[in-house]
Amino acid sequence: MPNIIYTLDNAINRFFSEGGASSSKIQCDEFAYRMYGGQVRPVDIQGSSSYTVIAGPSGNKIVQFREPAAMLDMDMLALAKDIHGDVVPSCSELGHIGDPNGSQLAIYEMDRLPGANYITVRPSLKRNQQLNTINSLASFFAQAWQRGTPAESPLVDRSAIRAQCYSRFNHLADALPERFAPAVAETQAALPALFDEDYPLVLTHGDLNEMNMLVNPSSGEITGIIDWPDASILPFGFTLYALENVLGSMGSGGWKWFDNAEDLRNSFWRAFRGQTGLSESQTRLTELAGKAGILMRYGTAYDSGFPGMIGTRDPKSTARREKLQRAELAKVRKHVAN
Structure with missing residues (x-):
């Protein structure tokens, strides 16, 4: 390609x-x-x-x-x-x-928020600046976990959201290549727990990628999260692919992790759990939600319009997004295999 x-x-x-x-x-x-x-x-x-x-x-x-x-x-x-x-x-x-x-x-x-798109400053960030990005990303997710979305909010219809997610994963089970079947089955098995009333439904950014995060080029701290048109209410963790996206970069030879990616990932979870007090079992569930979000974000053509999918767009807009997404689909393999 x-x-x-x-x-x-x-x-x-x-x-x-x-x-x-x-x-x-x-x-x-x-x-x-x-x-x-x-x-x-x-x-x-x-x-x-x-x-x-x-x-x-x-x-x-x-x-x-x-x-x-x-x-x-x-x-x-x-x-x-x-x-x-x-x-x-x-x-x-x-x-x-x-x-x-x-x-x-x-x-x-x-x-206008301060900072530059993360994708443009990523190559110049030093280790301490990378850690600042990770810690501020952990704070962003901690805010979502702690604040959630009030159950009485008109934006929350738990049964409708559940039906849409189940339908979406049924589609993924049929549409993705066989090698992804174990990951899809694992996330399908986790859906009942993710929709349990004890697990938070939260405001979820629809496209939390490297272009939609602004960072301070000097410190690496996140200064802005932009481009919210696809925001929705989903179980917490469906945009945790953002963590993986800041731990490496995609080049002509494919995806390449930073050499300190595992240390940064561990730093994220330490900071996140320190701010939220999550237990080991809750952390495991959020990790499964992250895997579910990866499959939802990268496992289907953008707004393909299958039954139960939240939102569709006109064909011209969809075609443009799909051109860009073909380069992103390789991320499915790198994430869900973990």
């Missing part, structure tokens, strides 16, 4: 040419300039279903233009802000742009 080379210009051109938006980059830039002034410039790493710029005299605002199928759930974002505080950007809806009879883009304004 040929390598997928990311460039900023290609990402922006692809969004406006393939997304079917009835507005242009120039129109979006002009809107951001009229609203906030300053130099309007695209962020270095663009999402596949949005166009994002920095604006304002001091470059303190983010303006994001999102496809109709990728709009933000403001209730989910408010919950994320309540749980995680300053690492989640404040956000406001600003309406739409484009032909009312066409495919308009939804407009959002956010405070």
Whole structure:
């Protein structure tokens, strides 16, 4: 498979040419300039279903233009802000742009968080900085465990969430190659415990990858968690693949772990258990939830639309995401074999 080379210009051109938006980059830039002034410039790493710029005299605002199928759930974002505080950007809806009879883009304004995308600073982080990333990631997950999601929240429908997850893993059991069958069976066996009332259902970021974590390049500490359109309520731990993703990197020769990856992994669990007081049995269950999340995130084509799957997107958006995801699927093998 040929390598997928990311460039900023290609990402922006692809969004406006393939997304079917009835507005242009120039129109979006002009809107951001009229609203906030300053130099309007695209962020270095663009999402596949949005166009994002920095604006304002001091470059303190983010303006994001999102496809109709990728709009933000403001209730989910408010919950994320309540749980995680300053690492989640404040956000406001600003309406739409484009032909009312066409495919308009939804407009959002956010405070610009400090830091750089983890994927860009990862090669330069020293061991002590890597440890700071790990410890702040442990704190992020500890917040989710400790705060959970109130059972009375309108966002929580335990029976519906359970039905969707069971359906999703039934699909995985049929769709994945035979070599993944033991991992799927193991996670299916754990589902009853993960949906027990004693195990927390929590706000779950839908795509906690290396591009959606911001870190301080000097310290390595996480300063922001961005891109929340796919957030949902799931058993705790379904995004623990984020831990594995910060313990190595994908290159032309495949995935390569840091030489201190195991020490960093152990540091994460020490910090997490120290903040939450998890028992050995609870820790084992969260590890199984992490394996379940890996299979859900990397084991199917993005938003393939099988019965019970949470959310589907339009074919053009799906096709773009699937091109990127083919490079990610190798991560299934590296994670679930452990």
